[in-house]
Amino acid sequence: MRDLRVLEHHHDDDTAMTPPRLIILALSVLMVVGLALAALSFPAGDARLATLAMAALPQSGVLNPVTAVLLNYRGYDTLLEVAVLLLAILGIWAVAPQARIWIRRPDTPVLAAFVQLLLPLMVVVAGYLLWLGADEPGGAFQGGAVLGALGVLWVAAAVWLSNARRGNLLRPLLGIGLAAFITAAVALLLARGSLLEYPSGQAKTIILIIEGAALFSIGATLTLLFVGGFPRRSDAP
Amino acid sequence: MINASVLYALAGVVLFGMGVYAMIAYPHLLRKILGMNVMGVGVFMVFIAISYQGPEQRADPVPHALVITGIVVAVCATGLALALATQLHALTGSARIPADGEE
Amino acid sequence: MILAGIFDIALITILLACAWLALTTPDLLRAVVLFIAFGLLAALAWVRLQAPDVALAEAAVGSGLTGALLLSTLSVMQRAEARRKQEHASATTEEERRA
Structure with missing residues (x-):
């Protein structure tokens, strides 16, 4: 957490209102007025x-209509989104060969112990959100966000990813969501002749399997976004 | 009387405008990324406001699903943009994009 | 009905104020913290507009994780700048000694 401790208040950016900025502001206001007129003309109650x-x-x-839209009606959309998550990480690894945050031992054992205590709790919460997502607000993205928050805490407390080998453990997790999604899509395409059209009766099972795999991928992706580079041990200050 | 849907849609439009202004006017990349995120929230707000159909009716789930997708993609774009900004800062010592005429 | 209207106007006012301050304050750390607050307020707005799924995602991802990303980037930039300043200072004293 040494990372965050050095944060200081700086007047490090010049945001004074200069004449060119005033022009930009005026143009932005014009654009807002135009967009507002367009927004007001949306057909109401359609x-x-x-x-x-x-x-x-x-x-x-x-039973949750949002989950139905995400995983059933517009399943291919979510499939591509899971691919976008993977691509974002690949992009980051391509431009940033080194992790952005320094991975070092925590200064205090309390933080590490606390995060280790949180681990089972947050995993249970993530699983619960996923299960709940079928009928109530929740789902793979919200559960994945909880897993991602857990990953961020672990990385920040330097419990995890303290060596590159453990970082490598995350790699299969990164791809598992997309792999499960594509497998389901191809299997359904071969079996029923249409992409991601679930057989009635088994829809919930298939949705939960895909969501379960996507949960881990989303969690791993969000953690690695925070690491911000290829995870490896760094001895530099 | 103006209903909540219209009110929030207008607020979303204003947020979008603020984001556009910040992205164009300020040279620091971190602030441009903040502007991009504010723009995103503005767009989401228009979507959610349109799907809202009063307290009695259930809101339209299709825009909600699109917005959830959008939020996760936005955080990925932010992560990638921040990695690029960090790299630029490490290589040039500055995370600013100078305007025309400046050094 | 009137109460809901007052709530809407108050929430939108705070949202817009938070966003404007986050985008214009010269202090980047303050800007990031204001942005996190803005994200949480937006989550409140989603609940108001009957979008609890979106509110969950926004609070966790849009506000929390984005905030963590921004803070860690800011700290990396500030540390690099502090190091550069230190090196610069030691280099100039070296030159002065030589001169």
């Missing part, structure tokens, strides 16, 4: 899509 989404809910396998 809920055709909502009606369709709610009508098909009993066949979607889940």
Whole structure:
């Protein structure tokens, strides 16, 4: 956590209102007025899509309409999003060969012990959010965010990723969500001739399997975003 | 009377404008990234405001799903942008994009 | 109904103020902290607009994780600048001694 302790208040950016900035501000205000007029002219109460989404809910396998949209109606969209997560990490590894944060031993054992205590709790919460996501607000993204927060805490407390080998353990997790999604998509394509069209009755099982795999991928991705580079041990200050 | 949907949609538009202004006007990359995120929240707010159909009816789930996707993609874009900014700072000693005419 | 209206206007005012301050304060650390507060307020707005799924994602990812990313980047930049300043200072004293 030494990282965050050096943060100081600086007047390190010049944000004074200069004439060119005033012009930019005026142009932005003009744009806002135009966009506001456009926003006001949206057709009100046009809920055709909502009606369709709610009508098909009993066949979607889940009771939470948002999960139904994410994993069932627009499953291919979410598939591509999981691919985007993977690409973001690959992009970061390409531009930043070294981890942005220094991985070092914690100065105090209390932090490390606390984070280790949090681990099982947060894993349970993430799993619960995933399970809940079928019927109530929640799901793979929210659960994955909890796992990502856990990863950030672990990295910040230097419990985890203290060597590159453990960093390598995260790599299969990164890809598992996309792999499960693509496997399901291809299997369904071969079996039913249509991409991500779930057989009725098994929809919930398939959705939960995909979400479970995506949960780990999202958690690993968010953790590695925070690491901000290829995870390796650094002895530099 | 203006309803909540319209009110929040207008607020989203204003947020978007603020983000655009900050991205163009300020040279520091961290602030440009902040501006990008504020723009994103503005867009999300327009989406969510449009899907809101009053306290009695259930809100439209389709924009909600799109926004959840958007939030996660936004954090990925932010992470990538921050990695690029860090790298630029490490190589040149400054995380600013100088305006025309400046050094 | 009126209470809800007052809540809406108060929330939107604070949201817009937070965003504007986050984007214009000269102190980047303060800007990042204001942005985190802004994200949490936005999560509140999503709950108000009956989007609890989005609120969960926004509070955890949009505010928390983005904030952690921004803070860690800021600390890396500040540390590098402090180191450069130190090196610069020691180099100038060396030159002065030689002169």
